[in-house]
Structure formats: structure tokens, C-alpha cells
Amino acid sequence: MANSVKNDSPIPVADISGAELETIAVRAGVHRTHELEHSEAIFPTSSFVFNSAAEAAARFSGEAEGNIYSRFTNPTVQMFEERIAAMECGERAVATASGMAAILSTCMALLQQGDHVVCSRSVFGTTNVFFEKYMAKFGIETTFVDLTDMDQWRSAVGDNTRMLFLETPSNPLCEIADITLLAGIAHEHDALLVVDNCFCTPALQRPLLLGADIVIHSATKYLDGQGRCVGGVVVGKNQQMEEVFGFLRSAGPTMSPFNAWVFLKGLETLCLRMKAHSESALDIAKWLSSKASVEAVFYTGLETHAQHELAKQQQSGFGGVLSFRIKGGKEEAWKFIDGTQFLSITANLGDTKSTITHPATTTHGRLSDESKMRSGITDNLIRVSVGLESVEDIKKDLQLGFVAAGLS
Template sequence: MTEKSEPHGKWRPETLAIRAGVHRSAEKEHAEALFLTSSFVFDSAEEAAARFAGTSPGNIYARFTNPTVRALEERLAALEGAEDCVATASGMAACLTTFMGLLQAGDHIVASRSIFGSTIQLLQNILGRFGLETTFVALDDLAAWRRALRPNTRLLYLETPSNPLTEIGDISALAAMAREHGASLVVDNCFCTPVLQQPLALGADLVIHSNTKYLDGQGRTLGGAICGRKELLAGPRNFVRTAGPSLSPFNAWVQLKGLETLALRMERHSHNALELARWLEQREEVARVYFPGLASHPQQVLAERQQRLPGGILSFDLRGGQAAAWALMNAVEIFSRTANLGDAKSTITHPASTTHGRVSAEARAAAGIGDGLLRLSVGLEHVDDLRADLARGLEAAATAAASSGA
């Protein structure tokens, strides 16, 4: 027997991130318990048969259910205002599970072309081989989304803010479009987390997370999640239980602890990113800064309507192209040169040669990802130290640009 958590219908996100999904065992532990077991025992043959038949609640096998994983699912569902949540082994596993759980051969997807490079690869090069077709459109062009719809369109998919240019998609408008067409709207909420943005409240049908990023918050584990209506999640849950891209209990436990500081972290990430974005806009080495908290962002008003804060991801174009970008990356000392984001540590990456390196040059150009673009995941260090680190890098970038004649 376990002690159920208290009702949390009126709790605020800061409280939900700490208290939702708590089911204490008979040991009365204060921290969430970690259930490291592959299977569960039955009191009788009759109970085993009932569990497998689905007529009796309880655990069978950790690929199906695990108390630690379920605690994380309940907490994320509460944070997103969802009926249910399905946890997966990674963010990309969450994407795959969504597509495989909702679609079949012959179905059509409309997706923003401004999404994670691996998601583009999944849609084009893997799912495309199995009869699923995807049309990519500009995230901010609602007319293009509508033109792309077909009679067999079953799903609309976007990231907002987008990776890496922080473009903003109008969730409410796209949700209305999807409903009118009889399709589902799926929103990747990785950059904002439910603390800053709640797509379901804006009309989305499902929300996807890479728990690896801000939800963990310290770059320790892989994980993913899908949140939404229980009925709509039946297919994805069955796919996880059958195909096995399930989240490990240990990773779920780490992510549960990470959620406890999520609200505090997102405020600091956003504060630091805004200060750096404003400073970068004043630097002559920088051609353009992409950050939804800036007045220069073309969708700042929409971002303010959908998001509580602008988040911790910003990108900027350097004068001097790849030579300048790589020189800056090689000169910084605090920013970690890694493709991960959402970490307490600030990170820097060159999307054209890393996260979007397998995307064709034509597709990168269409998405606005140039050779001089750098993406920052602004961490929790002191902003003055981060600014000084980038200043050192910008000096190196200017020297590289002069040497190349750019």
C-alpha cells in the first residue's frame, strides 16, 4: 500500500514541481523512492492472471509500469495541466512514440521546418520509408500551414520557441486550425518547460518534452515525456509498453529531483539570457541576435502572450561566417562546447556543423541557419562572468573575420 499525494488542483507550478506525484510507501520515506527492479511479484496465480488481463491494478514488469516512473509522469502531467503523461527513454523517443502511437502508413504530417535536426531526420529519412509523409512549412506563416493541409493530414507538429532561432509559433491559431481539420496539434515545449508555457491551455492536444534538458537541469540523464488527454495517449503508451523505449527508474528519479528547482532555474536562465542578448545586440561583431525577449524579435508580442518569461536560449549571427563562429567557440573558457542545452552550465554550439549538420544545405538555408550562427544555452553562472567570456570570444571572432577577408 502507498500513501496517495494530496489533491493539487489549486497548487501553483512551483509547488507542483515539488509535491505532485508523491506516493509514499509503507516505509514513509520523505524523498521519492527509487524502485530498481525489472519485475514485480504476485500474491497468487489468480492475481497474476488478473494483472495481465488488465482487470486488476498493479505492476507487472518495469517496461510497462514502475512506481518511480509513474511518479514522474504524474508530476509532469500536473505541471502541464494534462490528464496523463507517458515517459520515454529520451526526447527523440518521445517524438517517435508520438508518431508511431498516433499515425499509420498513408497519413500526412505538417511540421515546422524550424525544428531539431534529429526530428527532421526522423520524419524524412526514417518514418518516410514506412509511408508517413511530412510537409515542412515556415513556423510563423499560418497561411503556409493551411495550404499544406491535405485530406489525410492527421498531425501538426512544431517547436516554440524553435531550435535554434527562437521563432515563435502561434499555438492558439494552429490549435484552431488542427481542430477544424480533424487533426491533432503536438507542441515540443522543451525550451520553455511548463513553468514558462502551457501549450495545452492554449489548445494543443499533446506536449512533448526532452527531460534531458531543463527538466533534469544538470545534464545528467536522458529522458522524454508526452503529456495530454488520457484517450489520446493510449496509442503512445501501448507503443512504449510493446516496443520498449521506456524511461529507466533511475533516470526518472533523477529527473524528479531536478523538477524541484525548475521554477527557480528558469527565472535565472531567462534573466541571464536577456542581459546577454541585450549586450550582444550592441556588439559590432554581431549581425543579428535571436531572442524572444528583445524588442527586435519580430514575434516578441506573441511570445509575451504565450510565455511567462523568454527562456534561456538565444542565438546570434556573427559577421565573418564559420571562421568567426569557430574562433569564438575555441576562445571561450566558461561556455561548454557541447550540443546539449538546458543545463545549469552555459553551453555553446554551432548548429550548421552539429545539431543540423545532417540537414541539407538547402534546408538549413530555408530555416535561416547560416554558417555564422551560434546558439547559446545560458546557464546559472554569474552573468558578468558570462559576458566577459563572450567578449573574449568576440575579439577572437573579429580577428578571424579580418583574416578571412569577411
């Protein structure tokens, strides 16, 4: 039997400071136990044992470091946090139970009654509902603006504005925001710029290096990459992350150790996957653009995209999500979606499996008709998350959709 060594004294791996992103994605945050395991260990425990009452008191008071209770201290979760923080070039990360839990934790930790948020209206539908309905209950007002209209952002900011929130590229129309410019607007008014980096991930875009204060992810998407687990994460400076961690410790929207382990494994292949997703999505976007029955294709990799040059400046790739409008309305869009054979009809994205959905009745279905109209969520809009199948097979499946909708 191996000699007993405390698991709270892990053996770190070699220093990789200064390494390239691909290396960080594989090696950052690894801490081995006395067993010297090669793959990261999972710690499926609710609590941790102390050597004495005095040690327990010291850890609970913060006088001593160490694990206490898996709601807020778990080694596997901490490894995931360290790795994603390194990849995003942030000082610290806080992992949560879902992407929406990451947004909730950030807002509850850093906002208070009377504060004001300026939010892009081009966000995930649930994010819109979260700010408009639920944050309003706590006396936090939100003004929604067009993502790409800098004058609207400037006009909306007031003396009590504490946060600017956006997605770039946006869901599902792939609009792009100038992160550096918005960071300047936020900081002129002592507000925080929070960027949902779900579509690009740090493999393609690192908002903190462009001036953003906080990055948020639904780890459920590309960070996992295979549709296995639900999770979220917030990345930023120690000062803000300590507040987010404090909320998480008290409220408990916590990531499980098993999910954290899955996300760690997902990060190892993230750079490779995002490159492949991007290449396939660009091919399909060009193919869709050639179709007479397609009214518009929304993908930042297309030279015809209004913000293609900006995307090239702040992204190293264009991602795997695109959307397009077909001739007709909801009936044709539904027939198109139902006509595909192997594309998964699901609202999730970022999977190795290609997915297809109708935003107006799924991801953005809770928005009012007016909000949908203002956000460009039309009945004939279809969103596709391009997976890792053969590009030609994906095209063939989409062609079945055109036939089913009477648009071939």
C-alpha cells in the same frame, strides 16, 4: 523490524488540487511506501512479484491494477509522469527513454501508412531527419513549412493530414508560433497539434491550455536541468496517451527508474531555474545586440524580436536559449567558440552550465545545405544556452570569443 506492508498499496500525500505551479512541481505525484520516506523512492527492479497466479493473470489482462514489469510499469517512473502531467495540465503523461523516443512513440502510436504530417522546418535537426527520412519509410508523408507563416500551414493541410508538429520557441532561431491559431487549423481538419515545449517547459508556457493536443519534452534538457540523464515525456489526453503507452509497452523505449527519480528532483527547482535562466539570457541578448560585430541576435525577450508581443501573450518568460550571427563565416564562428574558456562546447542545452555550439555542424549538421538555408541555419550562427553562472562572467567569456575570432 517494521511490519510488512505491500508496496503496491502506497500512502498518498495530501491533496494539492488547485495549488500553484511551484507547489505542483514539488509535491505532485508523490506516493510513499510503508517506510514513509520523505524523498521519492527509487524502484530499481526489472519485475514485480505477485501473491498468486490469479493475481498475475489479472494484472496482465488489465482486470487489476498494479506493477508488472518495469518496461511499462514502475512506481518511480509513474511519479514523474504524474507530476509533469499536472504541471502541463494534461490528463496523462508517458515517459520515454529520450526526447526523440517521445516523438517516435507519439508518431508510431497515432499515425499510420497514408497519413500526412505538417511540420515546421524550424525544428531540431534530428526531428527534421526523423520525419523526412524514417517516417517516410512507413508511408507517412511530411510537408515542411515556415513556422511563422500561417498561410503555409493552411495550404499544406490536406484530407489525410493527421498531425501538425512544431517547436515554439524554435531551435535555434527562437521563432514563435501562434499555438491557439494553429490549434484551430489542426482541429478544423480533425488533426492533432503536437508542440515540443522543450525551450520553455511548463514553467513558462503550457501549450495544452492554448489549444494544443499533445506536449512533448526532451527531459534531458531543462526538466533535469543539470545534464545528468537522458529522457523524454509525452503529455496529453487519456485517449491519445493510452495509445502511446501501448506502443511503449510493446516496443520498449522506456525511461529507467533512476532517470525518472533524477527528473523528479529536477522538476522541484524548475520554476526557480527558468526564472534565473530567463533573466540572464535577456541581459546577455541585450549585450550582444550592442556589439558592432554581431549581425543579428535571436531571442524572444528582445523588443526588436518580430514576435515579441506574441511571446509575451503565450509565455510567462523568455527562456535561457539564444542564438546570434557574427560577422564572417564558419571559420570565425569556430574561432569564436574555441576562444571561450569555461562555456561548455556541447550541443546539449538547459543545463546549469552555459553551453555553446555551432548549429550548422552539430545539431543541424545532417540537414542538406538547402534545408539549412531555408531554416536560417547559417555558418556564422552560434547558439548559447545560458546557464546559472554569473552573468558578468558569461559576458567576459563570450568576449574572449570575439577576440579569438578577430571581432573585438
